[in-house]
Amino acid sequence: MTAPFASSPADSRGRLFAEDESAFRSCFQRDRDRIIHASAFRRLKHKTQVFIEHEGDYFRTRLTHSIEVAQVARTIAGVLGLNGELTEAIALAHDLGHPPFGHTGEEALQALMEPYGGFDHNAQAIRIVTSLERHYAEFDGLNLTWETLEGIAKHNGPVVGDIPYALADYNARHDLELHSYASAEAQVAALADDIAYNNHDLHDGLRAELFDTDELARMPLLDRCFARVDTKYPGLNYYRRRHEALRRFFGLLVEDVIEQARAALADLNPQSAQDVRDAGRPVVRFSDGVWADLKVIRQFLFERMYRAPPVVEMRREVTRKIDDLFPLFMTRTDLLPKQWRKDVADAADDTALARIVADYIAGMTDRFAIQSHVQLLGGEALGSAMSSPHRLGERLAD
Incomplete structure (x- = not known):
């Protein structure tokens, strides 16, 4: 059943350019x-x-x-x-x-x-x-x-x-009312982002062997998840045990957000999507306790994963590549693909040019950025990134 505060397609504010609706x-x-x-x-x-x-x-x-x-x-x-x-x-x-x-x-x-x-x-x-x-x-x-x-x-x-x-x-052309909160749907998307990356970064960190399962089993929230798995499945093998625990961690975060959102919405009693925007506070959030525990986990990930020595070294390498490519394209716009050079011709000043170059670099994939650096500046490839070469002249948004 659709809630009164849900965003309704029938009440949409529409598109910047009017279109016929689909049947x-x-x-x-x-x-x-x-x-x-x-x-x-x-x-x-x-x-x-x-x-x-x-x-x-x-x-x-x-x-x-x-x-x-x-x-x-x-x-x-x-x-x-x-x-x-x-x-x-x-x-x-x-x-x-x-x-x-x-x-x-x-x-x-x-x-x-x-x-x-x-x-x-x-x-x-x-x-x-x-x-x-x-x-x-x-x-x-x-x-x-x-x-x-x-x-x-x-x-x-x-x-x-x-x-x-x-x-x-x-x-400036299409006012998105940046001063207010977004719809409940957008707030849900934001919390889903937090849930997904907190869960899968733990998975990926374990796979990369940047930390081990026993360390996670001692952390807040995760300790209770591992305890439940050990009680239900004593002697479970290493890989299944950690997967089952992280699966429960994932569910715990989802359930916490749902419980908190239900309580916040019941308290606010919004009768429209606009009421949610005008509430002056988010209606979709973690509970204070879960958020405090999550901050401990996030700090652990920051220290042991995001700032792990091999990750930091790779960060230095890829930063150098972007630092090299940006000034190169600023001074050698002829190296940009043909369709990008059309925008360059209309650039009024260095700021407009820099924004075009930033658009181009931001659109690159990891492997395309590495390949571009190799071809244009003689840089070294990173591992096996050269296994699928790309043509430099291709338009990124083809």
Whole structure:
């Protein structure tokens, strides 16, 4: 049953460019489908989550992460009576703006773009779905509904202070009301992101042997999950034991969010999606106790995984590659693919040029960025990343 505070396709604020509605799909379902078919979405399969894309076939990529987030988000939305299609669209799009090499790539681009308005992956996702995807005859971007764009822009909360240029530029044309909270569907997508990455980063860290199962079994939240597995399945082998425990950890986080959201919504008693936006506080969140325990786990992951010596060394290597490529393309725009050079010709100043270069580099996959560095600057490949060469002249958004 749909809740009164769910986002309704019938009440959508529509698209920037008016279109005839589909006879078979709601406007939010069309948004989700357009995101799935977008070039930027396909490229997520070769963008890293934590480990560089070539380091192993079983580590998460941005694509597998986005699919996991969408699955969690759809489940929570269903329990709360929210619109599942809008929730799923926001979840699938939330990482579209990530550059190659994960947060390391984002930090490198942010430093390089500091003189030109900065770089932010959420804002870049808006730029992709409103401008850089150029397939349709009547408009640039995917022409998503206001509700989906709002969710992508502010699923983590209101955007205040210095607004990233990519977001400010679009917001000036199509007001996303950045000062307020987003819909309940967007808030669910944000918490699903937290649940998914906290769970799968533990999986990937174990697979990479950066820590062991016994260490996890002593941590808050996880200790009770391992205890339940040991009670129910005494003597279970190593791999099944940790999988069963992490499965319960995953469920614990989902159940906590659902319980807290139900209580918050009952207290607020919103009668429309707008009531949720106007509440002045999030309605979808972890309980204080679970959030405190999660911060302990996140600190553990930061120290033992995100800042592990091999990960830090790889971060240095890939940062150097972006640091080399950015000034090269700024001074040698002839090295950009033909369709990008058309935008360069219209650039009014260095800031406009830098934003084009940042768009190009941000769209690269891990392997394409490495290959570009090898071909243009004589850099060294990282491991087996050269196994699938790409043509430098191909358009990233083909």
